[in-house]
Amino acid sequence: MASSTQLVIEDDRQPARLGDRVYQQIKEKLIRGAYEPGDKLTVRGLAEDLRVSSTPARDAINRLALEGALVYAGPKTVIVPHLEPQALEEITLMRLALEGLAAEKAAARVVDEDIEALKEMQLQINAGLDERRYAEALWSNKEFHFLIYKLCGMPYLLATIETLWLRIGASFNDLYPEFAEAKYGVHNHMAAIEGLVERDGSAVRAAIESDIRDGYRRIKRANRERHAGRSRPA
Amino acid sequence: MASSTQLVIEDDRQPARLGDRVYQQIKEKLIRGAYEPGDKLTVRGLAEDLRVSSTPARDAINRLALEGALVYAGPKTVIVPHLEPQALEEITLMRLALEGLAAEKAAARVVDEDIEALKEMQLQINAGLDERRYAEALWSNKEFHFLIYKLCGMPYLLATIETLWLRIGASFNDLYPEFAEAKYGVHNHMAAIEGLVERDGSAVRAAIESDIRDGYRRIKRANRERHAGRSRPA
DNA sequence: GTGTGTTTTTTGTTGCAACATAAATGCAGT
DNA sequence: ACTGCATTTATGTTGCAACAAAAAACACAC
CATH class of the missing domain: 1.20.120.530 (GntR ligand-binding domain-like)
Incomplete structure (x- = not known):
């Protein structure tokens, strides 16, 4: 929402890989509380929001899930985890x-x-x-x-x-x-x-x-x- | 090389995702010492060895690198790490x-x-x-x-x-x-x-x-x- | 209303080709 | 021999379409 359409240069220390950029953005949102526990994230949804293809979006989601920052609520459903x-x-x-x-x-x-x-x-x-x-x-x-x-x-x-x-x-x-x-x-x-x-x-x-x-x-x-x-x- | 062409069922507890299977196989090889420190792994190389496309192979390599089981020796070079x-x-x-x-x-x-x-x-x-x-x-x-x-x-x-x-x-x-x-x-x-x-x-x-x-x-x-x-x- | 079975839509995964660039190779010049 | 540079090859990443499977929406009986 904050970024302009598809500017390639956002700042001079932008990660080379697109997937890393997506990862960082979600991570930031997570830490800043932009999502609430239970919110569902989808590959295509992220891809559209951040104007990238599904591959980097998928990379980011998988990485976050691997780290436990997102969890699987079903085979095809990743959500922001509740704090049990x-x-x-x-x-x-x-x-x-x-x-x-x-x-x-x-x-x-x-x-x-x-x-x-x-x-x-x-x-x-x-x-x-x-x-x-x-x-x-x-x-x-x-x-x-x-x-x-x-x-x-x-x-x-x-x-x-x-x-x-x-x-x-x-x-x-x-x-x-x-x-x-x-x-x-x-x-x-x-x-x-x-x-x-x-x-x-x-x-x-x-x-x-x-x-x-x-x-x-x-x-x-x-x-x-x-x-x-x-x-x-x- | 060991597996037949493209049999879908290898054993009954096979991970659903192809990328997970590749990940597990490399992980196993790593722990068993099939690779030596310094060995280089490539997406296409793995994909060919395990008879999958580049996407799951890439997923596995990225995951292993993320966990530190593989390290980047250059922007396009991942190797089995030396024990510094x-x-x-x-x-x-x-x-x-x-x-x-x-x-x-x-x-x-x-x-x-x-x-x-x-x-x-x-x-x-x-x-x-x-x-x-x-x-x-x-x-x-x-x-x-x-x-x-x-x-x-x-x-x-x-x-x-x-x-x-x-x-x-x-x-x-x-x-x-x-x-x-x-x-x-x-x-x-x-x-x-x-x-x-x-x-x-x-x-x-x-x-x-x-x-x-x-x-x-x-x-x-x-x-x-x-x-x-x-x-x-x- | 509640639960159950069915249909429709959505979704993750996979394979693959194109692209940019890093790595490897070859080649002078010293 | 060895260094530095240009060329060639190899490689990771990306976007995208097809597919199978899960989730959602729906209909219907009770």
């Missing part, structure tokens, strides 16, 4: 293991500029929260975390963590307003920065783990409260 | 985090039949080792580990761990003879079984972590010794 409590718990346990690892290793390689960038990003989170610009705050929150994880220099780990975030992104966005009320995560983020300053890997890990656990509790509660009003999520 | 020390370390750290998690959670859900199956599998590993049937022993070793990981009932975790094994599979096979000399892993496996018997999650985690660490040291040494004779791996 069991899936949320599994993802949270994996996040604790993997992001904990990344956080711990980050402390060994951080330099002062990184810490400045982190503080800057935290300011943006706070601003977004204060002004009730939740989508923006959520985005900044993601940036904050990945700023840390990037430090450890483990590309495959980073990619794996990204798929975990992608997997809960849609539902996260969906719940965010109620989720963000209590200045979520600020304390933990400050503790993480402090740990980085001290180059104390255990402290950074503890802060990140605490952040993940707090988020887990909060989103579980929000989810419960929301479903209290309806008979079933679907 | 840095990549090995990253994968090992992720394995410790994820397989440690799976091992710990497995203790809470194990039943006696599972333990019997595990003991049986260990017998097969020992037999394979004794008779110098290394590929078989390696396969049984994989089965042993995944028998444990399956217990925790976390499907996405299992899938992620599988991609880690796939990623080091080719090089593992390549190095296995020298790697297996010293009855690798038997002690750790017994400790894991013992921990399962006691329903002691920490003990199972410790045993699996120890197993992973032992394997890491051993394969690193094997790799070093091998490269001592040559100027460069390639």
